[in-house]
Amino acid sequence: MKLTKLKLPVLAALIAFMAMACQDKTEEKTEKGPPNILFIMADDHAYQAISAYGHGLNETPNIDRIANEGAIFTRATVTNSICAPSRAVLLTGKHSFVNGKVDNVQPFDWEQDNFPKLLQKNGYQTALIGKIHLDGLPTGFDYSMVLPGQGHYYNPDFLVNGETKRFEGYVTDITTEETLKWLDQGRDKDKPFVLMYHQKAPHRNWKPAPEYLTLYDDQEFTPPSNFYDQETGYAGRGTAARTQEMEIDGEAMWGHDFKMVIDPYGDSTGFDRELARFTPEQLAQWNAAYDPKNEAFKKAFGQGDEATFSPEKRREIANWKFNRYIKDYLRTIKSVDDGVGEVLDYLEANGLAENTIVVYTSDQGFYLGEHGWFDKRFMYEQSFRTPLLIRYPKEIEPGTSIDKLVQNLDFAPTFLDYAGVDVPKEMQGESFRQLVSGESSEWRDAVYYTYYEYPSVHMVKRHYGVATDRYKLMHFYYDIDEWEMYDLEKDPQEMNNIYEDPQYAEVRATMHERLKELREKYGDSDANDKKFLDAYLEAYNKNK
Structure with missing residues (x-):
């Protein structure tokens, strides 16, 4: 029988069967x-x-x-x-x-x-x-x-x-x-x-996307147990932890990070320049979600001189900043x-x-x-x-x-x-x-790590290190020369540098040996550190 004489329903069924066969063949392959x-x-x-x-x-x-x-x-x-x-x-x-x-x-x-x-x-x-x-x-x-x-x-x-x-x-x-x-x-x-x-x-x-601008508005997130680490001056750590610039209650910005066009103290943040990219509909949705939340915060905390606030009030502000950050992040x-x-x-x-x-x-x-x-x-x-x-x-x-x-x-x-x-x-x-x-x-049983981008945004010192399933050894260098070591089993939050602890002298020696082995295995060296430092500083100073 010729295809031209097939009735339409039969023809449609045949075409569908052939298409499925071809698809099955492709998927099988x-x-x-x-x-x-x-x-x-x-x-x-x-x-x-x-x-x-x-x-x-x-x-x-x-x-x-x-x-x-x-x-x-x-x-x-x-x-x-x-x-x-x-x-x-x-x-x-x-x-x-x-x-x-x-x-x-x-x-x-x-x-x-x-x-x-x-x-x-x-x-x-x-x-x-x-x-x-x-x-x-x-x-x-x-x-x-x-x-x-x-x-x-x-x-x-x-x-x-x-x-x-x-x-x-x-x-x-x-x-x-x-x-x-x-x-x-x-x-x-x-x-x-x-x-x-x-x-x-x-x-x-x-x-966040338009449909998630108010997600988590009915929740209050509790900061991590060491969120207020800065109040101790990062006790138990070295210079690198104390001199970083990435604190939520510090370097995070009222506009760019906390989504305010005017900060709590009446100053323009420049965030309106970012909002200029939005369509009118997107901007209306954004403002409807953020304006009430921002105004509520300003009403509660925007009066007075921040430098004179009590420790309790400063913690309340820090907690608000954390919640604004984590909610937007999760959204x-x-x-x-x-x-x-x-x-x-x-x-x-x-x-x-x-x-x-x-x-x-x-x-x-x-x-x-x-x-x-x-x-x-x-x-x-x-x-x-x-x-x-x-x-x-x-x-x-x-x-x-x-x-x-x-x-x-x-x-x-x-x-x-x-x-x-x-x-x-x-x-x-x-x-x-x-x-x-x-x-x-x-x-x-061990991994090797390097970080080079300093001086730069967030000011995290240059360092390299080795980690095993339990211990971690790091060397911060360039404008400092400091070592840190942590016992992740006893101190998973890395709050106490044990590098100078005599109880860990044997572990420290082992970790230094592992670090040396991995640097040799992967082909890293002090010469590499200097080469990439020089190249980075040249570019950094040119773009200052």
Whole structure:
């Protein structure tokens, strides 16, 4: 029988059957081929703000799905706790002093190998959508749509394959929408894919989406137990902790951070310049949410000379600042979690979940009021540790928990391992594939850390260090020469430097030896420190 003589209902049914057969064939090929890789990275997302980690701050049910259906890492760390260097390590599998991106100032060399390039050469289709914070046009990607620099929360510009285009809306939602569009329409469905889905949130200055501007308004958050650390002068710590400039009740700004156009004492903050980017509708929603809250605070605390306030009143103000900060921070995460849910649902609905490795992580940790701070940079635990969740049904048992010292250095070799691609010798990380599958428990017993961006915003001293499962040794250098050591088992909040404690003399000697071994293993040295210091100071002084 000829198709032309088929009745319309029969013809429609036949076409639908053929389409389903083709789809099944494509999905079957995808399921049996090399795994897809969906790498989700948020910016400055503290592990304390993912409910799977059990800190009780907020709920992230969609991010938690990855942990519940796969594995959660409880001691994942970074090699350099600052945005651009961390991303360079992720891509290259090499420490900052090897890939050259030691701080946010030095240029990044896109000519060097990265794992998307290597997978692209081996048949993968690659895409990068969202924030990368590395200068230059990304290489190794068939498609890139990235924020220039930090990007904007509202009505952001994106560089779409290098061409600037403005999108109206909220950046987290746009990043998710464009990710789904690429998955559905932009890729070759006969090829495995690497998709790097990178959110700007919850990076400073934490502007929430319109639908979440009043989320948590009915809650009062209690600051961490060491929030008032500054009142003791950071007793038990060294110069670096005392001289940082990232205190919520200190360096955080009435406008940029606390969302006031006029501060409590009647001065303009300049925040209106940021609001100028909003559409009239967005601005009306914003003002309706924030104006009443701001006016209530000014009425309660805006009279008089702040310098004459009682200690009790100053604490009340500090507590208000903490709550304004943490609520805005968590509001931006709510949108990130929504987006993760949409993308996971897409994978399920399109038969891709079984053969797709899904990773959720951040470029580093973040302080949520611990020690009274926001930001990152230090090797202290809250910024050194990063969330890491991974799902791959073919190899990872649901509910797996890993307490080994995995680093962002390990992503590149791990993805290459899963794809069956040789790991270049110059990559310094290790594949954690067998660790997370349960095939092996062997792993490193210590990790190495560096931080270079000083003098700069937040004024965190240059330092490097080594950490084991229990101890941490750090050396702060350049304009000081101080050592700090902590026993994380007895002092998880790192409140007491035990470097000079005679009871720990043997441990100190062991940690120094481990530090020396790791510096030699990875190729770091005092000469490296001086080289990158000189380059940074030249750029810093030029831009002063």
